[in-house]
Amino acid sequence: MSEKRQKGLATLAQLAEFDEIIDVRSPAEYEDDRLPRAINCPVLDNEERARVGTIYKQVSAFEAKKIGAAIVSRHIGEHIEARFLDKPREWRPLVYCWRGGKRSGAFTYILREIGWDAHRLDGGYKTWRRHVVEELATLPQRFDYRVVSGATGNAKSRVLEALAEMGAQVLHLEALAAHKGSVLGALPDTPQPAQRMFETQLYTTLSAFDPARPVYVEAESRRIGVLHLPDALIGAIRAAPCLRIEATTAARVNFLLRDYDYFLANPALLTDKIVHLKGLQSNETIERWQAMANAGEFPALFGELLEHHYDPLYQKSQGKNYTGYDAAASFATDDLSPQGVKAIAERILASQGHQSA
Structure with missing residues (x-):
């Protein structure tokens, strides 16, 4: 098993292997562009993302992370309850955010703890965007x-x-x-x-x-x-x-x-x-x-x-x-x-x- 698979990471070459692609970015980010087949399950909505970003810049990273974690945790639970409770154990989702970091990492962690073989896109949306630009x-x-x-x-x-x-x-x-x-x-x-x-x-x-x-x-x-x-x-x-x-x-x-x-x-x-x-x-x-x-x-x-x-x-x-x-x-x-x-x-x-x- 590769190092990336051991860490629950996936590459663009593996997109077709997943049953669902979950974009956890804000609705505005999703509307601007997204991976093909991706559904939007934002862990921070547009206003929440702006609020956390403001706290990060004007107060501290620690305060922003505390507030962000509370909001993200709540939304992850809402999405699981609303959209994924009917998924079988064999369901394999791929999750991504902007850079493939905290937002997608939190979502992926919860899905894997439940028992699904969830993966996070290595590099997130930025990797996809770079690929599109290079290919075009x-x-x-x-x-x-x-x-x-x-x-x-x-x-x-x-x-x-x-x-x-x-x-x-x-x-x-x-x-x-x-x-x-x-x-x-x-x-x-x-x-x-x-x-x-x-x-x-x-x-x-x-x-x-x-x-x-x-x-x-x-x-x-x-x-x-x-x-x-x-x-x-x-x-x-x-x-x-x-x-x-x-x-x-x-x-x-x-x-x-x-x-x-x-x-x-x-x-x-x-x-x-x-x-x-x-x-x-x-x-x-x-x-x-x-x-x-x-x-x-x-x-x-x-x-x-x-x-x-x-x-x-x-x-x-x-x-x-x-x-x-x-x-x-x-x-x-x-x-x-x-x-x-x-x-x-x-x-x-x-x-x-x-x-x-």
Whole structure:
């Protein structure tokens, strides 16, 4: 038996061996990022963690440890009673905190005293975070990407989803980022994940891919909403072959009316977003577009947004940022309905020598 196992310590390489992964950090730490599959059983909530930290800095480490121990002990008992009393003797949990020290050590000790084969993650969350950062510096370069490109409104994300349904490997960056990637792309009532959580999701998704098969991904800028793509990933994508969707303007407008239907139900939400175009469009244009939104003139508004804002930006950026854009295979269509999107995905797979599953 290894020294780490004798001490009840486990490494990242052993994650799959455990039945449950327990994150004992505060809810705020857990929300910011966490290990895949981890459940949150905080031994100090957000306020308690701040309180103990303040005592540690302003009074003494001894006073902070006394108060912290009382709170931690109480919460460990609450979690065991609420969540783990039904676990059999063979249950094997892995526990971690920020550094793999006091919080996870206390929780692990109690679980082991009960009789469960509980382990503590050596180095805690910091070990996981370091691993993700190191892997994202090289992992994205191991794959053969196919970049689905096309101006705004060409249903690129929906095509990716159709490709995934057909069995293709798809890296859906906008889904991971909870954002559609444009100035109007924020999703209502859906905040974006923290940058660290986004990177964990990227790493987890990429780790599941087969390097021998192509990975389909949408042409993105370096930033999606407030989130940034890792340098290795954006570099690999921008050097990859492109597949360009070219739908008619009418088809694109009709698609946007469906895909952004929440704006139609709440024009004020759209007028607030249009304000962010100041500096890119004249004040007169901004005011006119806001008036069109308030009047419900959505087809005309979306047509103008495409013609005067999105298409010019797209033409400037794609050839500059994507080396394979000029030589991209083109997929023309006048139908971006769900069936039309499926047909584009089938054509893309056929062009790559693959058939849908």
